Amino acid sequence: MPRRRTSGQDAIIWPGFVDGLSTLLLVVMFVLSIFVVAQFYLGQQLTERDTELARLTSRLDQLAEQLGLAREEGERLQSRILSLQDTIEDKDAQIATLNDELADTSARLEQAGEAVAATAEELEAEQALSEEQRAEIATLNRQLAGLRRQLASLQEALEAAEAKDIEQQAQIENLSSRLNAALARKVQELAEVRSRFFEALREALGNREDVRVVGDRFVFESDILFGSCSATISAAGQRELAKLADVLLEIRDQIPSEVAWVLRVDGHADQTPLGPGCRARFESNWHLSAARAISVVQYLATQDVPEQRLVAAGFGEFQPLVEGTDPASLATNRRIEFKLTER
Numbered sequence: 001m002p003r004r005r006t007s008g009q010d011a012i013i014w015p016g017f018v019d020g021l022s023t024l025l026l027v028v029m030f031v032l033s034i035f036v037v038a039q040f041y042l043g044q045q046l047t048e049r050d051t052e053l054a055r056l057t058s059r060l061d062q063l064a065e066q067l068g069l070a071r072e073e074g075e076r077l078q079s080r081i082l083s084l085q086d087t088i089e090d091k092d093a094q095i096a097t098l099n100d101e102l103a104d105t106s107a108r109l110e111q112a113g114e115a116v117a118a119t120a121e122e123l124e125a126e127q128a129l130s131e132e133q134r135a136e137i138a139t140l141n142r143q144l145a146g147l148r149r150q151l152a153s154l155q156e157a158l159e160a161a162e163a164k165d166i167e168q169q170a171q172i173e174n175l176s177s178r179l180n181a182a183l184a185r186k187v188q189e190l191a192e193v194r195s196r197f198f199e200a201l202r203e204a205l206g207n208r209e210d211v212r213v214v215g216d217r218f219v220f221e222s223d224i225l226f227g228s229c230s231a232t233i234s235a236a237g238q239r240e241l242a243k244l245a246d247v248l249l250e251i252r253d254q255i256p257s258e259v260a261w262v263l264r265v266d267g268h269a270d271q272t273p274l275g276p277g278c279r280a281r282f283e284s285n286w287h288l289s290a291a292r293a294i295s296v297v298q299y300l301a302t303q304d305v306p307e308q309r310l311v312a313a314g315f316g317e318f319q320p321l322v323e324g325t326d327p328a329s330l331a332t333n334r335r336i337e338f339k340l341t342e343r
Contacts, residue, residue, distance in 0.1 A: 063256060088168055088172075095162065113144065216339060217339045218338040219335050223334065229288070231291035241296065248305055249304060262342070264339045265312050266293060268317070268334065271285075286317075296336055320333040
């Protein structure tokens with residue numbers, strides 16, 4: 001009886017064991033399938049990122065080369081403009097001299113005409129001309145003809161100088177247009193880099209309602225970084241500024257080396273007057289906003305951002321973003337702004 005009971009139990013356990021083993025095998029195969037699919041999509045995304053990075057690197061190299069060529073062309077055009085301006089000044093001086101000579105010649109011509117007229121009147125009154133008087137009239141007529149030829153020559157010289165002046169002025173306008181176009185291209189390139197900086201910074205900071213883009217500036221509400229009536233950056237604020245510093249260091253190599261760029265940090269306060277305790281440390285909202293901007297600049301410098309690329313400014317309560325004295329409006333106006341610009 002004991003033996004038969006053991007054999008029956010074994011017969012009952014064996015199908016359950018087979019079912020459990022099959023289920024475990026299916027689970028393992030499912031997990032492996034998910035792992036393989038995940039590895040496939042991850043590898044594909046990494047490949048696309050590498051391709052995009054290579055394309056951006058190539059584009060940056062091209063922009064750097066074009067910027068160098070454009071700057072050389074701008075310097076050459078500027079030198080040419082200065083040379084043409086000097087030439088125009090010389091021509092203007094020559095034209096002024098010719099005008100003086102022309103006026104003098106005209107005066108002499110008028111005097112000679114008056115003399116001839118007076119002599120003719122005298123001769124007609126006398127009705128008898130001596131040989132000496134005839135010779136004097138002939139001399140005056142020759143002088144008058146010579147003065148007229150000299151006047152015509154001066155007039156031709158003046159017209160030639162004016163025509164050359166017009167041609168050189170057109171060359172200056174053309175060179176100025178080319179120089180302005182080259183500068184506009186450089187400004188556009190800096191704007192594209194600023195756009196990539198804002199996009200990368202927005203991704204790094206996440207969808208925060210107290211951090212936003214206003215025009216060409218990235219705006220942090222001061223409450224993220226500082227406590228009330230304080231210019232000391234909080235631990236949470238240091239974490240957010242560290243993200244900004246990382247993004248700036250990543251985007252720095254994409255800015256052409258010829259562009260004298262800086263990150264300007266502007267401090268703003270709300271219109272609420274400082275309390276007695278706060279006035280013991282800061283004379284006004286102006287001093288508070290400037291101190292906060294300087295604190296941010298000093299912290300970014302500790303995060304390896306080059307100090308020569310940082311600028312701090314305080315605006316006090318004089319540049320509000322919104323009107324109103326409710327808590328939300330005051331919080332919006334208490335802010336730190338970051339602007340990537342040229343020096």
